[in-house]
Amino acid sequence: FQAEDGIRDLVLSLVGSEMCIRDIPMTNTGKEKQYLLVHPEAYEDAKHSYFNSLDKAVSLCRSGSGSLRCLDIGSGMGLFLVAMHERGHKACGVEPQAELIERAEENCRFMGFEPEIREGCAEDIPFPDDTFDIIINNSVLEHVQDWEVAAEECMRCLKPGGVLFVETTNRQHPRQWEVNDFPFFSWLPHRVQRRYVRYCLEKRPDKINHTPIPVRFFFTHRQLKKKFSRLGGLPYDRYDLFNPEWFRGKKSALAPLARLFKVPLVKWFLYFPTPMTKLYIVKDKEPSSPDPM
Numbered sequence: 616f617q618a619e620d621g622i623r624d625l626v627l628s629l630v631g632s633e634m635c636i637r638d639i640p641m642t643n644t645g646k647e648k649q650y651l652l653v654h655p656e657a658y659e660d661a662k663h664s665y666f667n668s669l670d671k672a673v674s675l676c677r678s679g680s681g682s683l684r685c686l687d688i689g690s691g692m693g694l695f696l697v698a699m700h701e702r703g704h705k706a707c708g709v710e711p712q713a714e715l716i717e718r719a720e721e722n723c724r725f726m727g728f729e730p731e732i733r734e735g736c737a738e739d740i741p742f743p744d745d746t747f748d749i750i751i752n753n754s755v756l757e758h759v760q761d762w763e764v765a766a767e768e769c770m771r772c773l774k775p776g777g778v779l780f781v782e783t784t785n786r787q788h789p790r791q792w793e794v795n796d797f798p799f800f801s802w803l804p805h806r807v808q809r810r811y812v813r814y815c816l817e818k819r820p821d822k823i824n825h826t827p828i829p830v831r832f833f834f835t836h837r838q839l840k841k842k843f844s845r846l847g848g849l850p851y852d853r854y855d856l857f858n859p860e861w862f863r864g865k866k867s868a869l870a871p872l873a874r875l876f877k878v879p880l881v882k883w884f885l886y887f888p889t890p891m892t893k894l895y896i897v898k899d900k901e902p903s904s905p906d907p908m
Contacts, residue, residue, distance in 0.1 A: 665698035668780050668893075671856065672749050673702075675897055677776030683748035686772065688737050689755040693719030693730060700728045704749070708732040709740055737765035740772050748777045756783040757793070757832045763842065770846040770898060779848070779896040786833035787886045793830035795822050801833040808833070834892050836882075848896035854882050856895070 669685075676683065683704045687695040690708030692715060699706035700723070708730060710716050716732050723730040735741040737752070737759050750769050759765045769779050784791060786801045794800045794815070800808065812829045815822040823829045840850040854877060859870040875881055 662698045662701065665695050666702065669698060669702060672778040672780045672895055675895055676748055676778045677897065678748045678774040684746065685749040685751070686747045687751045690719055690732055691715055693722045695751055695753065696723055696730045697726050700726065706730050709735045711736045738768060740768045742772050744771050745774045746772050748774055750779045752779060753782045756781060757830050758828050762832050766842055767846060770848060773898045775898055777898050781839065781894045781896065783892050784830065784833045785886065785889055785892045786835045788890050793823065836886055836892055839892060839894055843894070843896045846902045847898060847900040849899045850894050850896045853893055854885060
């Protein structure tokens with residue numbers, strides 16, 4: 616990874632969200648640090664993706680209105696924090712790497728505000744219960760040591776009526792961007808996946824984008840919906856949120872198709888061409904008790 620050739624790759628990884636910023640080796644030139652300053656037009660492209668996810672979460676939020684308190688888990692270089700600020704919300708972040716916290720703070724100051732970023736991880740979020748209206752968990756859940764604890768922590772920090780947005784891997788999709796040149800890798804048994812990833816860490820780091828924190832989990836929509844439902848959430852995928860009223864005028868003939876998207880069997884087939892699992896979870900009640908043994 617050379618700084619001169621890598622700025623564009625860095626931008627694409629941030630925009631595409633398939634790869635977390637922490638997965639990219641850093642150089643000592645400092646050029647990446649000036650990402651927003653050198654490429655403000657790239658942020659203009661990136662923020663529309665962030666705005667789309669954030670705005671959908673806000674539209675479902677029942678814990679407050681106006682300026683909301685938002686948290687980005689794995690905040691990286693702070694681009695989601697900038698999007699939160701530009702939408703008029705209070706931007707907070709959690710990031711395990713001190714170097715990235717420093718860079719995110721510089722980027723946010725360049726954009727005219729002071730963020731609140733705390734050093735920590737997804738399994739131990741350093742904020743009290745019921746703190747946030749919106750929590751963003753984007754391309755993080757698949758990399759953590761214990762994804763179920765991370766999910767519980769997100770719901771703990773979310774206010775009743777607040778919304779958690781999760782974007783992560785999709786086990787049903789035949790292609791993925793975590794392991795290079797290996798179609799159908801996500802369909803392999805978990806034990807086989809782990810062995811291959813360990814091999815890549817030792818022998819072929821290029822196959823896992825030279826990341827020290829490679830993919831650990833591939834999820835299905837059903838798996839995550841079940842987990843977050845037990846944690847007191849109401850999970851919605853992209854097809855649950857389809858509204859027939861969007862199809863008006865010349866597109867009105869497609870309205871019945873939007874209703875069809877909500878049929879469970881139809882959605883199951885639609886998940887296959889969907890590269891990422893995306894869920895919006897509204898915190899509705901206290902977690903349910905574990906099933907009796």
